[in-house]
Amino acid sequence: MDLYIGLDLGGSFLKYALGDDRGTLLTDGVRQSRAQSAAEDIFNNIFLAVEKLLEAALIHNGAVKGIGIGSPGVIDAERGTLLGQSPNLPHWADIEIAPTIERKFGVPAFADNDANIMTIAEMELGAGKGFRNAICLTVGTGIGGGLFIDGKLFRGSEYAGSELGHIVIESDGLPCPCGGRGCLEQYASAPAILRLYGEALAEEGRRVDGDLDVKDIFEKLTTGDNAAKKAIDRASEYLGVGIASLVNALNPEVIIIGGGVSNAGSVYIEKVAKIAHERAMANASKNLQVRKAEMGNQAGVIGALLYARKRIEQRETLN
Numbered sequence: 001m002d003l004y005i006g007l008d009l010g011g012s013f014l015k016y017a018l019g020d021d022r023g024t025l026l027t028d029g030v031r032q033s034r035a036q037s038a039a040e041d042i043f044n045n046i047f048l049a050v051e052k053l054l055e056a057a058l059i060h061n062g063a064v065k066g067i068g069i070g071s072p073g074v075i076d077a078e079r080g081t082l083l084g085q086s087p088n089l090p091h092w093a094d095i096e097i098a099p100t101i102e103r104k105f106g107v108p109a110f111a112d113n114d115a116n117i118m119t120i121a122e123m124e125l126g127a128g129k130g131f132r133n134a135i136c137l138t139v140g141t142g143i144g145g146g147l148f149i150d151g152k153l154f155r156g157s158e159y160a161g162s163e164l165g166h167i168v169i170e171s172d173g174l175p176c177p178c179g180g181r182g183c184l185e186q187y188a189s190a191p192a193i194l195r196l197y198g199e200a201l202a203e204e205g206r207r208v209d210g211d212l213d214v215k216d217i218f219e220k221l222t223t224g225d226n227a228a229k230k231a232i233d234r235a236s237e238y239l240g241v242g243i244a245s246l247v248n249a250l251n252p253e254v255i256i257i258g259g260g261v262s263n264a265g266s267v268y269i270e271k272v273a274k275i276a277h278e279r280a281m282a283n284a285s286k287n288l289q290v291r292k293a294e295m296g297n298q299a300g301v302i303g304a305l306l307y308a309r310k311r312i313e314q315r316e317t318l319n
């Protein structure tokens with residue numbers, strides 16, 4: 001049996017899984033990602049996970065054909081190397097991710113940006129199945145993006161494209177860690193919803209009471225809390241407007257929204273879809289669907305192992 005390993009390196013966790021060529025998982029696990037450590041420690045941590053999965057493959061009488069890994073940052077997908085700094089891992093910069101894993105285990109390894117990897121999972125097995133043109137957005141602590149155009153991932157001329165959280169929606173807006181200003185991420189991510197909630201409370205002369213997360217705000221919405229309604233309406237407006245611009249530029253068939261915020265409330269997706277349809281040009285949006293991502297927590301590892309399979313099948317091309 002041909003098996004593949006999928007790895008999903010994030011700011012908090014390293015998720016790992018072993019699966020078959022259709023993305024069905026045989027075993028999976030999660031470790032701390034040791035994101036603040038030196039690159040060598042992060043690699044050693046990855047190696048421990050891979051060793052575990054190689055042992056599991058033996059038990060299943062399977063041969064591991066390839067290893068795929070998703071990492072935050074701009075990745076040269078051809079070579080599997082990180083270009084520059086990763087946003088959440090301070091010592092993870094200019095790293096030969098795939099070549100290092102490949103040298104260690106003698107198994108072909110492939111790396112790509114984590115949002116691209118999630119897009120692959122959604123397009124092959126999730127909400128994007130059957131579509132050829134899609135925009136994937138992961139709305140959580142930040143906003144990640146993937147573009148699937150004419151049946152292929154679109155990465156840009158230097159792998160730095162599809163940073164959809166950093167499209168500008170306020171020309172003189174809030175500063176963003178990317179160095180820009182007024183980025184979508186500053187207005188529609190989970191921290192942005194919390195900030196908008198604080199602002200809405202302040203308008204009513206109230207203050208935030210205790211530690212809240214975005215789930216609490218959606219819960220307050222169901223109890224008729226006016227400030228929660230204002231915050232979610234404003235964030236939906238921003239995300240909907242951002243999506244309308246993307247729809248006008250790319251005329252996709254489907255927008256797929258995943259991440260912590262979409263899990264917190266389906267009402268968010270409904271509001272965003274309504275605004276996107278209202279604000280995008282009629283011809284570009286008349287058949288547009290807005291869907292919730294379906295792959296959940298395992299999107300990263302499943303996408304990564306599907307990516308490894310794809311690259312092995314089509315060694316000469318990047319798809």
Ligand SMILES: [Zn+2]
Pocket residue numbers: 165166176177178179180181183185
């Ligand atoms: Zn930005």
